[in-house]
Each structure stands twice: as C-alpha cells, then as structure tokens.
Amino acid sequence: MKVLGIYFLLAFLTFSLLVIVDLLSGTSLAMSMHSFYNVFATTALQEAFIMVVFAALPIVAAIAGFIKRNRAPQK
Numbered sequence: 001m002k003v004l005g006i007y008f009l010l011a012f013l014t015f016s017l018l019v020i021v022d023l024l025s026g027t028s029l030a031m032s033m034h035s036f037y038n039v040f041a042t043t044a045l046q047e048a049f050i051m052v053v054f055a056a057l058p059i060v061a062a063i064a065g066f067i068k069r070n071r072a073p074q075k
Contacts, residue, residue: 007058 015036022032043051 003058004062 018036019029019032022035023029027035040048
C-alpha cells in the first residue's frame, strides 16, 4: 500500500509541477490543462496501450505482493 501511495504522490507532484511551470510562464490555468489534455489526445493506440501497461505495473506489483503475503503459511 505504501508503494501505491508513493506512486500516486509522485504522479500528483509531476502534474502539479507541469501546471506550475505553465502558470509561471504566463499561461492561464485553463490553457495549461488544455495543453496537458492535448498530450494524451494526440497519442496513437499503441502508445496509449504502453502508457496504460506502465501505469498499471506498480498496482499489479502491489496486488501480487499482497496475495503472496496472504498465501504464505502462517507460523
């Protein structure tokens, strides 16, 4: 669970950094969000699939670790 928390915290901080840099350069908040959206709107299907796979890796690893811990024999 800690790994997922760190993962989401880093994603939030990265997004915040992108928006803050845009705001410091004089771009409006709406335009900053629009430019962030355009990055994902212009990706091809293959690129989107790879982004989803890499975004899901920490979640899959956390679930696998949780299942592995619960299946271990109790002493």
